[in-house]
Amino acid sequence: MEPKTKLPVTITGSCLCEAIRYTITFPTDAEWPPKFNATCQCTKCRKFTGSLLPQGHVLPRPYITPAINNTTFATYTSFQSSEHCYRSFCSKCGSSLTFHDETKPDVIEIYLGTLDEDVLCKRDGGVLGEELCKSGVHIWVGNGVKGVSDGERLEGVRWKGDRGGEEMKRKA
Numbered sequence: 192m193e194p195k196t197k198l199p200v201t202i203t204g205s206c207l208c209e210a211i212r213y214t215i216t217f218p219t220d221a222e223w224p225p226k227f228n229a230t231c232q233c234t235k236c237r238k239f240t241g242s243l244l245p246q247g248h249v250l251p252r253p254y255i256t257p258a259i260n261n262t263t264f265a266t267y268t269s270f271q272s273s274e275h276c277y278r279s280f281c282s283k284c285g286s287s288l289t290f291h292d293e294t295k296p297d298v299i300e301i302y303l304g305t306l307d308e309d310v311l312c313k314r315d316g317g318v319l320g321e322e323l324c325k326s327g328v329h330i331w332v333g334n335g336v337k338g339v340s341d342g343e344r345l346e347g348v349r350w351k352g353d354r355g356g357e358e359m360k361r362k363a
């Protein structure tokens with residue numbers, strides 16, 4: 192399907208207190224809308240974000256400036272949540288920002304709720320936010336909250352656990 196919006200050159204986001212503020216610049220040959228966009232209902236994503244339905248984009252690291260790390264931002268803190276995986280947050284306001292797997296050093300996942308309100312709700316009359324956030328992939332749907340986030344209303348591919356595992360069938 193043809194995207195409704197043109198590739199935006201830049202979009203911005205931050206933690207709640209704005210001590211960590213970033214810009215995502217999509218190069219002209221970038222995939223648009225970014226396809227590696229998924230909701231995840233694993234318990235770790237939930238506990239980390241405080242959200243029942245966390246969602247993120249996995250992007251090449253050079254798209255994000257300045258790099259979100261402890262060299263650039265004094266309040267950057269990371270937590271190792273499993274063997275190779277780290278989640279970062281702002282130690283001042285507590286906002287959850289990123290997830291990364293050290294075995295995949297070229298990419299980083301950014302939680303979409305940290306994008307600015309203008310990007311999510313206002314630009315292009317809201318169409319940019321719709322296109323940027325509409326996810327066709329949902330993982331750990333088997334962990335959904337019954338009647339709330341168990342997935343009947345989630346459009347697209349729904350995986351019971353990790354991507355590529357058992358696919359959830361819709362009720363007839």
Ligand SMILES: [Zn+2]
Nearest residue numbers: 206208281284
């Ligand atoms: Zn903050």
Ligand SMILES: [Zn+2]
Nearest residue numbers: 231232233236
């Ligand atoms: Zn998760």
